[in-house]
Amino acid sequence: GENVEQHPSTLSVQEGDSAVIKCTYSDSASNYFPWYKQELGKRPQLIIDIRSNVGEKKDQRIAVTLNKTAKHFSLHITETQPEDSAVYFCAAKEESGGYQKVTFGIGTKLQVIP
Amino acid sequence: GAVVSQHPSRVICKSGTSVKIECRSLDFQATTMFWYRQFPKQSLMLMATSNEGSKATYEQGVEKDKFLINHASLTLSTLTVTSAHPEDSSFYICSASGHLIPNTEAFFGQGTRLTVV
Numbered sequence: 001g002e003n004v005e006q007h008p009s010t011l012s013v014q015e016g017d018s019a020v021i022k023c024t025y026s027d028s029a030s031n032y033f034p035w036y037k038q039e040l041g042k043r044p045q046l047i048i049d050i051r052s053n054v055g056e057k058k059d060q061r062i063a064v065t066l067n068k069t070a071k072h073f074s075l076h077i078t079e080t081q082p083e084d085s086a087v088y089f090c091a092a093k094e095e096s097g098g099y100q101k102v103t104f105g106i107g108t109k110l111q112v113i114p
Numbered sequence: 115g116a117v118v119s120q121h122p123s124r125v126i127c128k129s130g131t132s133v134k135i136e137c138r139s140l141d142f143q144a145t146t147m148f149w150y151r152q153f154p155k156q157s158l159m160l161m162a163t164s165n166e167g168s169k170a171t172y173e174q175g176v177e178k179d180k181f182l183i184n185h186a187s188l189t190l191s192t193l194t195v196t197s198a199h200p201e202d203s204s205f206y207i208c209s210a211s212g213h214l215i216p217n218t219e220a221f222f223g224q225g226t227r228l229t230v231v
Contacts, residue, residue, distance in 0.1 A: 034220075043207065043222040044158070089157060093220075100146045100211065102220060106157045 002027040004092050006105025013080050014113050021108045023090035024072040030092035030103075033066060033073050038107075039086045047088075048075070080112045116142045118210050120223025127198055127230055135193045135226045137208035143188040144210035148220060149181075152205040164191055198230040 003026040013019050025033075031052040036044035050057045050064045050073065057064050061080075066073040077084055090105040117140040127133050137147055146165050150158040162178075164170035164185035172178045180202075182194040191210070195202055205227050209220035 036222075043224045045222075100148075101163065102148060102160065102209075104150075104158045104160070109155075 002030055002092055002094065002101065002103040004090060004103045004105045006090050006108060008108060009106060010109045010111070012111045012113060015080060015082060017080055019075075019077045019080050019084070019110055019112075021075045021088055021090070021110075022072060023074070023092075023105050024070075025092040025103075026071065027092070027094060028068075028071065029094045029096070032093040032095060033064070034091050034093065035064060035075050036089045036091065037086045038089065044089060077110075080110075082112050082114050085110055085112045116140075116210075116212075116221045118144075118208065118221045118223045120208055120226055122226060123224055124227045125229070127228070129199055129230055130197055132194055132196045133198055133228060135195075135206055135208075135228075137191045137193070137210065137223050139189050139210045139212075139221070142210075142212050144191070144212055145188065146211050146220075147185055147191040148209045148211075149183060149191075149193050150207045150209070152207060152225075154205075158207065161193075195228065198228070200230045203228055203230045 006023045034049040037047045038044040048062050048064050050066050061078045063076040087107045087109050089107050093102045119138045121136045149161045152158050161176045162170040162172045164183050166185050166188050170183035185191040207225040208223045211220040
């Protein structure tokens with residue numbers, strides 16, 4: 001089955017600096033890669049996603065890159081703000097012919113220091 | 115985004131009793147629902163995947179007779195924790211996705227904090 005590894009597990013950055021979280025996956029059949037932000041006690045919220053036919057996607061301060069050959073994808077947050085502090089999860093999803101399977105990374109606790 | 119409602123948000127039950135958790139998609143047809151368990155400061159562990167009208171597919175190590183999943187309609191899936199024990203205490207969260215658009219995100223419910231005493 002799919003195995004998603006995520007690192008680092010914790011990350012502290014100064015406000016205004018950039019943060020990068022990296023994930024690798026093992027199953028080449030995975031074709032959709034969402035990133036979720038989970039604040040304490042709340043549900044995970046999708047912040048950005050990328051499909052396997054795209055190499056990079058950007059949404060304001062957030063960007064995601066995907067290298068299908070190497071089977072890794074990364075989340076980049078620029079100009080970090082204190083409200084970016086949360087746990088971030090990457091995931092790899094395989095979806096084909098009505099079959100779906102989602103595997104999450106272990107999560108990265110991001111702390112943005114004012 | 116789409117709305118997924120999970121109920122109850124918190125439940126305390128006695129050891130040996132059963133607890134039912136509901137997951138509803140309010141504004142879309144959820145052909146697939148996922149049930150996760152999340153331990154404190156840990157990731158989401160997929161327990162099972164259910165497709166409407168079919169039996170759920172359980173992940174390795176998850177007891178299907180203990181965690182009963184029903185996905186009888188395109189808007190409702192339920193997870194019943196049977197004969198609950200203190201070690202079943204955890205945060206359970208569902209997510210739902212549809213097939214209208216391929217490779218779409220799964221929308222999460224708000225989660226259920228289960229405490230077995």
